[in-house]
Amino acid sequence: MNGTGISNPTSVTLSTADSNPANNNNNGSPATFTASNPVPVVSASVALSSLAQNNHELVNVGLVAMASDGACPAPTTFSVQVFGDEDDQIPTDQNEVYSPDARDISIGILRLRAERVSSGDGRVYLIVVKATDAAGGAGFATTAVVAPKSTSAANVASANNQAAAAVAFANANNGNPPTGYFVIGDGRSSGRSSKCGPQNVAPPIPRAYGNRLRVAYARTGPGFEAIQK
Known part of the structure; x- marks a missing residue:
């Protein structure tokens, strides 16, 4: 999904000639020019947006990203963050914990665990990809992967609706996840x-x-x- 960012304009004040003869020898007046640095436009997507099987395996979801920066050279490196509405250190079933639930957190190799809490309503992985240009302008994009409670149409739709809401929130809040989301991938190995x-x-x-x-x-x-x- 395409992301946005915040530009970082710079104001410069210069003295320019004043053609008004009433000013006599005071022939300079300030003029302010604003130069804007548009942020990179980032897009991100996954090849696998749903993890249908609750088999505890880490699966490469095929994360890809691109960036453009107008007439400036496009960034070629990206930072990736993964958030989830279930902490990867809480039991997913009675006395059962798999962690961490994200590994190789980078473009092309990101793996997410096909896992969700058995008593929950499905899991959402929110992925935020950021790129920064040489002038410090940062853009981002978001995408999501779900692990539905089951393969029933109702449960799949529920997980997808939750994912859409999380993506919409992040897009409107500079890439920050909704309240109740956790950083995924920081759990101890178990x-x-x-x-x-x-x-x-x-x-x-x-x-x-x-x-x-x-x-x-x-x-x-x-x-x-x-x-x-």
């Missing part, structure tokens, strides 16, 4: 905890299961198991 609580653990014993590495923990307290990806 797998799935089958049980939570105090425990005494020995060093992990790695065991290979296909293309996954399961780390089994010897323990004397309540059980704990983690899957690393």
Whole structure:
């Protein structure tokens, strides 16, 4: 979706000749000129806007972005932020936490987790892409990815409506997310905890299961198991 920005005009005051003879020797008068630096125009989109399966996998959503800056050289680097209406460090099911839910937060390689809280109404990932030109003018664009509660038409529509509202808010507020959104991707790395609580653990014993590495923990307290990806 195309984004906007705030220009940064600069005012310059110069002395110019005054042709009014009544001024006699006082032949200078100030004139103010305003030079405006239009911000870059940024566009961003994803190839995959809906994560239909709640399979906990990190999926490349195909984030792309472009920028133009009028007659000035267009920015070629972008910063990417991901926000969500569910914190990636809260359990998505009973005693089940996957984190972080965004990795490789950059153009072309951004991965988001196909995950949502089972008791919620679906998840929205709000993506904000920014570009800054050589004069300091910053433009942005927004796009979104959803993980609906289910594949039913009603739940898909609900998630898409929430995403549209989040994008509209960010576009109207300089790329800032709505209240109740969290930074995604800053959570500590974790797998799935089958049980939570105090425990005494020995060093992990790695065991290979296909293309996954399961780390089994010897323990004397309540059980704990983690899957690393």
